[in-house]
Amino acid sequence: MRKYLRNLVAIAVTLTLLGWAAPALAHAIIVSANPTADQHVAPGKLAIHLEFNSRVDKKRSRLQLTGPAGDKTDVPIDQAGEPNVLAGTTGDLAPGAYVLRWQVLAIDGHITRGDIPFAVGN
């Protein structure tokens, strides 16, 4: 009985710890962005500029563009510049709906992701 109860306590404590929730909000957040959500931009190359509230590890961060046909391409990240800015330039963009997915690794080890939907042309 004692062993059984001890196991029950262990299970209960483990479950309590497992119940720990991941916060819905992330550590690194965007302070300013180009493009902004739902913005319409002109066809052609697009200069991406995402400014964060914290220093980011650019080598281990990622910018990925999903095109109107669902095709995904990585946008090379400029390694120079401000420590809290992710910047890069896309290839020529044809009119249509796009989603820019960014993922940053803050210097303190927190990973944050986000999506910016935007449109090329009208």
Place this chain on the structure above:
Amino acid sequence: MDLLLDTFAFGSVILSGVVRTFQCLAIGGIAFLIFIALPLDRRAADDALAPRTLQLTRMFVWGLLVTVAMLLALQVTILSGTAEISLGEALGGDFAVAQIVRLAGAILMLILLYGRKPPAPLLAVLALIDLGAGVATSHAMARIDARGLLIAVTALHHMGAAAWIGGLPCFLSAMRRLPAGALRAQVGTRYSALSMTAVAAIAASGIAMLIYYVGSTDAMYGTAYGMMLGTKITLFFGLLALGYCNFRVVRGLAADPSGSIMRLRRFAEVELGVGITIFFVAASMTSLPPAADLMTRDRASLTEIAQRLTPRWPDFTSPGRDSLAFYEQQRALDEQRAQEGPLTLQAYVPGSGIPLPRNAEDIAWSEYNHHIAGLIVLVMGVLVLLEKTGKAPWARHWPLLLIVLAVFLFMRSEAEAWPTGKLTLVQSLQDPEFIQHRAFMVLMTGFALFEWSVRNQFMRNAWAQYVFPLLSALGGMMLLTHSHSIANAKDLLLIEMTHMPLAVFAIWSGWTRWLELRLDGTARTIAGWLWPIFFCLTAVTLLLYRET
């Protein structure tokens, strides 16, 4: 792969809290060893002081080593999987390097701690290295402005917490094992001095962090970070009150070394429990953006907060399951998007789950759940008070109501999830809230059975009576970081605002019940009446819960 990553990310949040706790316990053990156990050991008759402190500290350093290794493995796997880079590249990140340094430091600590005479200066250096590497994974490291200052104050904050709370297990062990006399009084005096220095360090660094991470009154009350910090400060003041009571006992011991230390030991136990709760709150706060970084539009205004907190008679009618947003899916979401425009804060942590759309019925459903839960808890609280009068022995069966509550919540929470909703068990497990709520239900049933058996004397083991208070406190701790997956800072805050008092009441209800069981005399009587009152306050908060 996504499910695997989500599960791993979820695990890393849990582990961060455990790592933080082991870090404080290990460094606190080393501080106790250096400043108290080793200098006073020559006067100890047997192995009550230094050997026992060494034994405990070794255990904590082992805990640190294992949990840091697990956290590193998880973080690197998540990074490698999500950024599509190799494990080697992921291991080159600053955070990973910091964790590797901690691993090496912990191994060296263990080598020293297993030696015959551990060299205090080397142990101190290793403790400081771990502290520094820990700070490298805190907010301070990633700040753009005042980075150096914030790194320094964060290190001071962590050092203070480790010396005070982290040293408590060694202090408790020494107080329990040492016979009454001058040596025991001296251990008390030295630990008291160490704790007071630590409290000063925590307070000073805390104020500096408050200025830089919060910065204004509206950021303090209008953001989740500020609100969590407020709760942390409230718990800290509770710790200070307990610490002050212990300080008086220690001062009394200096005059009369043979005096009773029972109250001191019991209060120190509660200090340790509440202290660990604060470590978990702090660990979860590192994943929130600092309040100062959120723009005004993402903060809740005083009017919005007052509106949400204005008491309203609880609603005991529930909407039908079919009217919930999950079953209406995108229609409601599209309408909301059309009305509100793009969300201002589009960021999430892998593993935080995908926010579901919510409509008026969802809110009414959730409020109804909280109100019925409040009603059941209130009846329990009143029954506990009745039982205490000694005139209603039948009221001792109150724990069985917890099973009623668990069944109710099992049927009602996450209407879309397993087993009553359309989602399968595997799909449901991807939502952290689902796991939290189900864990709560298992805990509640456990509470109920233990406490009922104890009160009816079916279970006579001494430790069984501590299960209820400990799990109450753990439940409160869990609720304190309970988060709703809403990608909107303001909504999140307004809901969290009502969960935080619930959590604090649950924590204090658990610990005052603990004191009732562990103390004697007037203090026992006071604690005995306090915990059902905290219980009733929890019920009232649930009854007044609202999401609009």
